[in-house]
Amino acid sequence: MNTDPATTDPATAESADTPNVLGMQIAHRVMLRDLDRTIGVTMAMADGGVDITRRRVRAVVRYLESMVDSIHHHHRAEDDILWPVIELRAGAHVDLTALTEDHEALVPKLDGLAETVRKFGASPSRRSAAVVAGRLVDVRNTLAEHIAEEERDTLPVIRRYLSVSDWQDVETRIRRGANMSFELPRIAAAVSADELSALKRDAGPVIGVMLFLLTPRYRRMEKAIWG
Template sequence: MPTAPPDTDTDPASPTDRDLAPLRVTDRALLADVARLARLADGIAAGTVPLGERRALAVGDWVEHVCEAIRHRHEGEEAGLWPVLERHAGRTLDLSGLRDDHVALRGLLGEVRRATRGLVGAVLVRPIAVASAEDFARIRRLARLLGELADLLDEHRRDAERELRGLLPRVPRAEWLRAARDHHAEAPDPAFTAARAHATAAPGELAAVDAALGGRGLAGVLARRALRRRERLVFGD
C-alpha cells in the first residue's frame, strides 16, 4: 500500500496512515500465513512434521481461507480501490504491471488450492507414515508452490507501494474511506480476516484494525480464541 500523510488533529483532506492500517495489516497477515504454510509443507516433505488426518483437514481449511482472502483482496483492489486512485491520478498512474501480477497470482492460487486438496485427499486414504514416493512428490510440489506464492505476494506488495506512493494526497479522504469500508464489508470470512489481522497488528494499529474489520468486543475475543485453537492444530505452535 502507498504511504499516506500523517494523522493530524484536524479532519484531513486525504487518507491518513491510520486509514490505511487495516489494508496494510491484512496484507502483512496474509503474507505471514503463506510463508508459514510454506515452511510447514517443507517440514512435512522432510519428514520432520507429522501429518495425521485431523491436521491435514485443518491445513486444507487454513489454505482455503488464506487463498480466498487473497483473492478477495486483489479483486477488491481492481473493483473498488484502484478506480478511486485512477479518478484522481490523472495520466501518471499505470496499473498494468500490478494487474499482470494479479493474473499470475490468480493462477498460482488455483495451483496451491488444487495441490492442497490432492495432499489432503491422499492423507485421508493413506497415512503419511506409509506415504508413497508419489505422496512425497505431491508434498514437495505444494511446498514449492507456497514458496512461489509468498515471493510473488511480497514482490507485488512492494511494487504497489512504489507505484502508488504519492498518489493518496490527491484522493478525497471520504471517497477512499467509502471504498475501503465496502471492501472490508465484503470479506469472505470476516472473523478469520479480523482475527488474523489482529494477531499481526502493531499496538498502534489495533484500534483502526478492529474498527474496520469488526474485531472489537466479546465476539472478537471469542473468534480469536477459536482461531488460535485451529492455528495450533495447523502449525503446532
C-alpha cells in the same frame, strides 16, 4: 511527514485530511506472514520434522483454502473497487496496468495452489506436502514482488489524490465481501497492540465484539497446525 510504517506510530501516521493506509499495509504484511508460516509447516511435514496427523491435515487444508480465498478477494477488490477510485481521482498521474497484470498472473498460481491443497487433503503424504510447499514458495515470491511495487507506486498516490472519505468508502466496500471470521483474528494475531487499537478506532466497536467471538476458533486452528 514520516510515512515509514516501521517507524511511525499508526495512530498518528497520517494527518486528519490524508487517508490512513495502515489497513492496506497490514493486509499485505499478513498475506506474506501467512505464506511464510505455511511454507514452514508444509516443508516440515515434507521433511518428516512435523507429523502428518489427520487433525493437522484438516486444519492445514482449511487454513490454506481460506488464505487463497482471502488473497483472491484482496486482488479482486483492488481491481473492482480501489483502482477505479484511484483512476477517477489521479487520472494521468497513475498507471495501474502493471499491477493489474500482476493480479492476472497470480490467478493461475493461486488456483494451482488450491488444487495441490485439495490433493494433499485427499491423500496426505510427505510427497504431497512437498508439492504444496513448492506452490506456496512460488506464490510467495510473486506476491512479495507485487506488494513491494504496489506500496512504492500506489500508496503515495492514494495519500495525495484520494480524500479521507474516498478511502473510508473503499475500505468499507472491501470489508463487505471479506470472510471476516478468518480475516479479523488472522489480522489481530499479526499486528502490534497500537496497530490493533488504531484499526478498532477506524472500524468501530463491533470489531472488538467480533474478535472476542471469533478468536478462540481461529486459535484452535492455529494450534492444530503449528502446535
